[in-house]
Amino acid sequence: MNKFWIIFWHTYMSKLKTKSFLITTGITLLLIFGLTNLQNVIEFFNGGDEETTKVAVMNQTGDENVYTLFEQNASAIDDKLQLKKSKETEEQLKKDVLAEDLKGYLILTNDEDGLPQAAYHASSIANSSVSGTLEQALQQTKVAIGTANLGINSEQLNQLFSPAELKKIALEENAKSEEELNQARGLVYVLLFIIYFSVILYASMIAMEVAVEKSSRVMEILISSVSPIKQMFAKLLGIGLLSLTQFGLIILVGYSSIKGNIENLAAMGDGFLNFSEVPVATLVYAVVFFILGYFIFATLAAFLGSLVSRIEDVQQMIAPLTFIIAGAFVIAMFGLGNPEAPFITVTSFIPIFSPMIMFLRVGMLSVPAWEIGLSIGILVITIILLAVIGAKVYKGGVLMYGKSSSFKDVKKALQMSKDQ
CATH class of the missing domain: 3.40.190.10 (Periplasmic binding protein-like II)
Structure with missing residues (x-):
């Protein structure tokens, strides 16, 4: 188990210190600070x-x-x-x-x-x-x-x-008011972007990490001392901790900046960017579905990355994964305008879509607890199944060298894992 933690902390610290991570995080934090202080920035450049x-x-x-x-x-x-x-x-x-x-x-x-x-x-x-x-x-x-x-x-x-006044009154007991929906829509919109870009970024990072080690033949040395399964989960958790670190910094800076400019943001978009009364439960679900979304796509990325031996083949191999994430994001954008659509309800229970779609429903609607629990349960079971299958593919895939960019290699990797 000691070797597992060595790989875990090595993965986390090595990525944390990279220039790409520091620059990306710095630029993201500056963008968030700039957007939440947009009114002050405009006044500054206008000369006061x-x-x-x-x-x-x-x-x-x-x-x-x-x-x-x-x-x-x-x-x-x-x-x-x-x-x-x-x-x-x-x-x-x-x-x-x-x-x-x-x-x-x-x-x-x-x-x-x-x-x-x-x-x-x-x-x-x-x-x-x-x-x-x-x-x-x-x-x-x-x-x-x-x-x-x-x-x-x-x-x-x-x-x-004078504009005609149309009052919108929800008859359901726990239904959100128009003001609450406006606030929830703004928060969900922002967090969907964070989940989307974070999952793509970290899934690619995991696949690239495995491919780099294979291309440098470091994997052959690691396999002799640490099992491939331990390597896989150490990398998943290490980069997962890295994502939470970056995510935490974004939330901290974003919350502090929004709190200091709450009046300006409340005036923008007719309350669309007013997060002053967002329920704590919505933020909790954002973290939960972010973590679950990370693991389901990171597990897929890890064993797909183990099938390639050249860095230039990584993007081609994980391209379908990227399209799936993009598809989930497009569905979520559609759902912002009509979260009660049957299509949105159905896709919120499909594991590859639910991290975004179910979170959208939770933020916008009063979703029964059993539906949220069922979606999370399906996600957890899917992650476990993918982890089991992914571990076997990873175990055989890390021993495969040569040009490889076909999903037919999954079968070959599974066969090799049985022979070990």
């Missing part, structure tokens, strides 16, 4: 709160009230947008824009019905924030003038344009 955007307005409507109303609407939408009524020629305004003294200039006119219209000129129209504000202010001005011409007052107008 003091910066204003200057736009000149040529009022050619013949009515000063039109410009006044337009300016009031624009200021209400964006107080950093500074409108300046100008009597300069269009040629002079064009020079000011190109000299960057102005962001742009707007020509305000009337259409054939006597309602305001405008043309916005800028050195570049790639940035839609200013033009979007001007367009919105122009629309409000047009509606106000048009309704005034029709004899409709502002109170009647507000009643007409």
Whole structure:
């Protein structure tokens, strides 16, 4: 058993110290920190709160009230947008824009019905924030003038344009409210990405680890002192601990950053990124299904990796495994919009899909405890069966050399394991 732990800690520490792991982890943590502080980052690059955007307005409507109303609407939408009524020629305004003294200039006119219209000129129209504000202010001005011409007052107008309220009430006792569903959808979306990329990354890492040792003939030395089965599970657990280390760092940094920016995130996406009231059980299930998903795919990756002798053959051998993981992810993305679909319910019990799909259902719905238990039970039994078969394939596969990229070699590996 001592040799098992030697391989276990060697696998963990050697991968933990690699530049690829450190760089990948560092970049991931920086991305998480940057995304959760996106509002602060935008404000930093915009130069702070003091910066204003200057736009000149040529009022050619013949009515000063039109410009006044337009300016009031624009200021209400964006107080950093500074409108300046100008009597300069269009040629002079064009020079000011190109000299960057102005962001742009707007020509305000009337259409054939006597309602305001405008043309916005800028050195570049790639940035839609200013033009979007001007367009919105122009629309409000047009509606106000048009309704005034029709004899409709502002109170009647507000009643007409106020959004219709549709209350969504779930009749089931434990059903989630709309706000809870919004929060759960955001969390499940984020964690599905983490599970997807982590499983692909670590499954490939295990297969690559085995192939590297075989290509360097280190495996022949290891087999003489440690059984292939111990090697396989030592590598699975070693890289599994590595994944939990990285996963833990991501959760720690992500939680700390989200907690410090909870108001900004709550405002984004209408609560989609507000994780302040997510049940602890959802986070627990995320860890459980992450671990189970890791083991079911890692076991497959280990014995597939044992069938190849060259590093360049690894990706070809585990390609079907990658397609399965991608398929589960696509199904999960579909399920975010309709988690109660029969197709989602059925696939949540299929072992290769359930780590993502059942977790999706648990996060979005009130799933009966027996369904969760059944899914986990099927997963555990499948992992055990794969481990038994995988150990036999691994035992024979590590002794196979030469070009190998066919699943027919599984049968050959099983035969070789019986002969030992």
